[in-house]
Amino acid sequence: MSELPKHIDPKAIEEKWYAWWLQHNCFHREAADGGEPYTIVIPPPNVTGILHMGHALNNSIQDTLIRWRRMQGYNAVWVPGTDHAGIATQNVVEREIKKEGLRRQDLGREKFLERVWAWKEQYGNTIVNQLKKLGASCDWDRLRFTMDEGLSNAVKEVFIRLYDKGLIYRGTYIINWCPRCQTALSDEESEHRDVKGKLYHMRYPVKDAPGEFVTVATTRPETFLGDTAVAVNPTDERYRHLVGKTLILPVLHREIPVIADDFVAKEFGTGCVKVTPAHDPNDYQMGLRHSLPQINVMTDDGHMNENAGPYAGLERFACRKKIVDDLEAAGLLVKVEDHHHAVGHCYRCSAVVEPRLSPQWFVKMKPLAEPGIRAVKEGRIAFVPERWNKVYLEWMENIRDWCISRQIWWGHQIPIFYCDECGHQWADRGKPSVCPKCGSARVRQDEDVLDTWFSSWLWPFSVFNWPEQNEDLKFYYPTHALVTASEIIFFWVARMIMAGYEFMGDLPFREVYIHGTVRDNQGRKMSKSLGNSIDPLDIINEFSADALRFSLLMLTATGQDVYVSKEKFEVGRNFGTKIWNVARFMQLHKLEQPLEVRAISLNPDRWTADDWHIVAKIDDAAKAATECLERYRFNDYAHVLYEFLWHEFCDWYVEYAKPTLYGTDEARRREVLSIMHYVFNRALRLLHPLMPFLTEELWHGMGYGLEDETIMTAPWPKADNLTLRGMAQPYVEYVDLKHDLIRRARQLRADYEVPPGDKVDFVIKPAGPDAAAHLRADADAIALLIKAGALSIDPDFAPPRAMPSALNALGAVYMSLGGVDVEAERIKLQGQLDAVAQELERLEARLANEAFIQKAKVDVVNQARARRDELIGKREKLAAMLAGLG
RNA sequence: GGGCGUAUAGCUCAGUUGGCUAGAGCACUUCCUUGACAUGGAAGGGGUCACAGGUUCAAGUCCUGUUACGCCCA
Numbered sequence: 001m002s003e004l005p006k007h008i009d010p011k012a013i014e015e016k017w018y019a020w021w022l023q024h025n026c027f028h029r030e031a032a033d034g035g036e037p038y039t040i041v042i043p044p045p046n047v048t049g050i051l052h053m054g055h056a057l058n059n060s061i062q063d064t065l066i067r068w069r070r071m072q073g074y075n076a077v078w079v080p081g082t083d084h085a086g087i088a089t090q091n092v093v094e095r096e097i098k099k100e101g102l103r104r105q106d107l108g109r110e111k112f113l114e115r116v117w118a119w120k121e122q123y124g125n126t127i128v129n130q131l132k133k134l135g136a137s138c139d140w141d142r143l144r145f146t147m148d149e150g151l152s153n154a155v156k157e158v159f160i161r162l163y164d165k166g167l168i169y170r171g172t173y174i175i176n177w178c179p180r181c182q183t184a185l186s187d188e189e190s191e192h193r194d195v196k197g198k199l200y201h202m203r204y205p206v207k208d209a210p211g212e213f214v215t216v217a218t219t220r221p222e223t224f225l226g227d228t229a230v231a232v233n234p235t236d237e238r239y240r241h242l243v244g245k246t247l248i249l250p251v252l253h254r255e256i257p258v259i260a261d262d263f264v265a266k267e268f269g270t271g272c273v274k275v276t277p278a279h280d281p282n283d284y285q286m287g288l289r290h291s292l293p294q295i296n297v298m299t300d301d302g303h304m305n306e307n308a309g310p311y312a313g314l315e316r317f318a319c320r321k322k323i324v325d326d327l328e329a330a331g332l333l334v335k336v337e338d339h340h341h342a343v344g345h346c347y348r349c350s351a352v353v354e355p356r357l358s359p360q361w362f363v364k365m366k367p368l369a370e371p372g373i374r375a376v377k378e379g380r381i382a383f384v385p386e387r388w389n390k391v392y393l394e395w396m397e398n399i400r401d402w403c404i405s406r407q408i409w410w411g412h413q414i415p416i417f418y419c420d421e422c423g424h425q426w427a428d429r430g431k432p433s434v435c436p437k438c439g440s441a442r443v444r445q446d447e448d449v450l451d452t453w454f455s456s457w458l459w460p461f462s463v464f465n466w467p468e469q470n471e472d473l474k475f476y477y478p479t480h481a482l483v484t485a486s487e488i489i490f491f492w493v494a495r496m497i498m499a500g501y502e503f504m505g506d507l508p509f510r511e512v513y514i515h516g517t518v519r520d521n522q523g524r525k526m527s528k529s530l531g532n533s534i535d536p537l538d539i540i541n542e543f544s545a546d547a548l549r550f551s552l553l554m555l556t557a558t559g560q561d562v563y564v565s566k567e568k569f570e571v572g573r574n575f576g577t578k579i580w581n582v583a584r585f586m587q588l589h590k591l592e593q594p595l596e597v598r599a600i601s602l603n604p605d606r607w608t609a610d611d612w613h614i615v616a617k618i619d620d621a622a623k624a625a626t627e628c629l630e631r632y633r634f635n636d637y638a639h640v641l642y643e644f645l646w647h648e649f650c651d652w653y654v655e656y657a658k659p660t661l662y663g664t665d666e667a668r669r670r671e672v673l674s675i676m677h678y679v680f681n682r683a684l685r686l687l688h689p690l691m692p693f694l695t696e697e698l699w700h701g702m703g704y705g706l707e708d709e710t711i712m713t714a715p716w717p718k719a720d721n722l723t724l725r726g727m728a729q730p731y732v733e734y735v736d737l738k739h740d741l742i743r744r745a746r747q748l749r750a751d752y753e754v755p756p757g758d759k760v761d762f763v764i765k766p767a768g769p770d771a772a773a774h775l776r777a778d779a780d781a782i783a784l785l786i787k788a789g790a791l792s793i794d795p796d797f798a799p800p801r802a803m804p805s806a807l808n809a810l811g812a813v814y815m816s817l818g819g820v821d822v823e824a825e826r827i828k829l830q831g832q833l834d835a836v837a838q839e840l841e842r843l844e845a846r847l848a849n850e851a852f853i854q855k856a857k858v859d860v861v862n863q864a865r866a867r868r869d870e871l872i873g874k875r876e877k878l879a880a881m882l883a884g885l886g
Numbered sequence: 887g888g889g890c891g892u893a894u895a896g897c898u899c900a901g902u903u904g905g906c907u908a909g910a911g912c913a914c915u916u917c918c919u920u921g922a923c924a925u926g927g928a929a930g931g932g933g934u935c936a937c938a939g940g941u942u943c944a945a946g947u948c949c950u951g952u953u954a955c956g957c958c959c960a
């Protein structure tokens with residue numbers, strides 16, 4: 001046992017223990033170590049990422065789980081890694097070279113990729129190092145990157161397998177195009193945001209019918225240049241006569257037909273819809289049904305192309321404005337209305353996404369989804385909280401094909417090769433230099449790269465080097481808990497489930513814990529642009545990593561969003577300080593024969609009620625903590641330990657112990673200190689997953705661990721001694737009542753404004769012989785806690801004069817005071833008597849009700865009867881006390 | 887437009903399969919620097935459980951509807 005300094009130095013202990021854990025390889029496990037596996041794979045943060053509160057919450061939860069399972073004796077591995085984040089990372093590096101006046105095209109693919117790799121080497125581990133500050137006990141020997149060699153092999157293998165199976169195809173469809181990033185996006189990567197837009201009503205002249213027009217409504221007037229029809233609903237009487245007629249597209253003077261199609265909603269706008277097959281998914285479908293031409297009017301970077309006639313070269317929104325002006329000038333603009341609607345935005349750069357016809361690679365998802373749907377329906381994979389099951393199933397059952405090609409350079413290049421000689425196209429694991437069909441050397445690889453999520457969906461097995469079959473893969477897969485946020489259920493969770501079944505033939509994980517979003521005090525998402533983010537590293541600096549973790553998890557009700565502000569982290573800091581100080585208190589008390597804290601022997605036959613009580617309560621805490629963790633109830637878990645350590649242990653047990661510890665009965669001192677160490681040791685272990693640094697420091701500081709040991713592998717306390725717990729129960733009940741009675745006595749003092757320094761005499765009239773025996777044994781300690789001059793326990797006490805008093809099931813307490821405000825005392829007692837009478841009345845009514853006696857559970861009826869008897873007793877006593885006032 | 891979530895103390899939230907007097911932390915009021923801790927201790931005030939119906943012996947909890955806010959999908 002080493003002397004603890006007066007104040008904690010969180011920075012010092014965080015650095016010391018993290019380095020120690022690394023040095024002693026505490027986070028690493030291997031299949032060869034045997035035992036029961038418990039695996040978590042980290043949601044790989046982007047290499048461009050810096051730690052924010054969302055990461056802090058996500059990783060605190062994972063670390064809590066993995067540390068707990070490790071203590072339970074599992075072969076527990078938490079596999080870390082980072083994601084190459086194709087578009088995001090490319091954007092970062094493009095911005096960087098822009099400062100040198102360069103575009104990626106100026107460097108060329110190869111040179112540009114060198115720059116990205118260099119950037120990754122320099123900055124890519126930032127977030128990994130930040131995770132270490134949090135205390136994350138990842139198995140760093142297993143650190144992976146989605147573009148390292150092994151994972152790239154997995155990606156290639158998967159692509160080729162799906163391609164050969166016919167599940168990957170190339171096709172020209174409407175996709176989400178980001179004109180800023182100049183790449184296709186998947187449906188999930190286009191974020192819908194509500195925007196205040198306009199609905200433009202424009203007129204198209206009817207051919208050969210001067211003065212006759214058709215009015216269409218659109219939110220994107222610039223796409224009219226690509227219109228190849230106008231559609232109405234076939235049942236719409238208003239327009240039936242127009243179907244089959246020809247319209248003249250303004251400006252371009254192109255002739256387009258009026259068609260009838262069920263898809264058109266009669267109520268929307270004018271009921272006439274312009275049809276632009278190359279720029280809208282619904283129009284595209286309509287175009288197919290009616291064999292309409294598809295005219296793309298835009299370039300990759302969001303400007304109008306040669307099909308836009310006089311508008312060619314204009315930026316799309318500038319073009320919109322000009323077209324509106326021109327149509328207005330030509331008398332073809334009927335009106336412009338305000339219109340709220342959802343518009344897709346690029347999830348990486350927030351540019352407005354342009355739906356657009358484009359040749360891309362897709363994965364056919366329906367067949368992959370089937371096993372994933374069954375797995376959740378049959379409960380093999382469970383979401384926590386379970387409401388996410390439904391969200392997941394909804395999406396999976398309506399799944400659409402996945403656009404996986406991206407027109408960027410940073411990522412896994414698509415392993416498809418083309419022969420320019422004979423036109424052969426094939427998938428290849430290597431880098432072929434000649435065409436396998438005609439032998440020509442005019443071979444080139446597809447330019448596109450794969451969606452970033454095409455590598456992360458393999459994460460649970462690619463981190464173990466799949467497709468290589470090895471012991472780790474066999475041992476650690478399937479993994480156990482997946483901890484993530486709801487935002488990526490579709491992006492990632494659902495796809496991992498599909499990949500797991502498709503390539504491993506088994507589920508990737510058993511439980512998916514979905515935690516909430518971290519928000520600021522006003523409920524807004526934390527973001528850089530709002531300037532409302534709280535940097536977890538600032539919190540670690542100011543409070544401590546333990547405080548950050550504890551506070552975050554204490555605030556995390558299952559799956560609910562977490563609202564944080566700086567002050568909220570004080571809970572964790574204060575709790576840490578409290579624990580530190582009680583540890584110092586224990587150290588303060590030396591014994592003649594020093595205590596061997598590693599080999600505590602307890603003597604229950606000589607225990608007081610308080611001893612039984614605290615030992616029972618730590619047992620209960622162990623049980624509760626374990627249950628909370630099993631059910632992902634992190635706030636309850638934090639609360640259990642807070643309540644136990646602060647209130648049960650510090651507020652009561654330590655206070656009861658003081659007279660003994662400052663006294664001279666060496667045997668009692670020894671027993672009390674032994675119990676304290678026994679209890680505190682267990683509490684530290686229960687708290688370790690949540691506050692790893694502080695608990696490790698104290699575990700050593702108190703001498704519970706040898707120099708080469710760590711609390712990380714100390715056994716997780718179990719509540720298994722039922723016999724002892726059963727024996728403790730009567731003491732637990734007594735002590736809980738004693739706490740209450742002490743509170744009531746203190747209340748008497750406060751009511752009569754007795755200065756805290758003054759001693760007053762008290763009498764307790766016990767409710768029965770058992771209570772009397774207990775109270776007599778505890779009289780000295782109670783006297784101290786209520787600052788009594790003299791305290792007598794007198795079963796026959798009858799107040800000789802008016803005395804302030806209070807009552808509970810254990811007995812009545814009387815305070816001896818010179819001047820008593822008899823009237824105030826009468827009012828107080830009368831108030832209590834009224835409350836008792838009222839409750840009794842309600843209870844009697846309930847017990848008189850036949851239906852209640854018959855239908856309610858036996859326990860509930862018995863409880864009601866017991867309560868009634870208790871209240872009757874209480875009523876009598878209160879009446880007597882009232883009479884005693886004279 | 888469809889789906890989901892939330893509504894409990896001034897604030898942030900717990901409250902499990904319906905069942906004792908609805909809890910915690912923060913904030914607030916009063917008092918206390920006695921020997922672990924003022925990042926502390928003691929005591930206290932504060933709630934028609936959003937609203938309206940219903941089911942039940944019994945509803946904060948279950949059902950229906952209304953309102954408000956938030957999220958996801960289209």
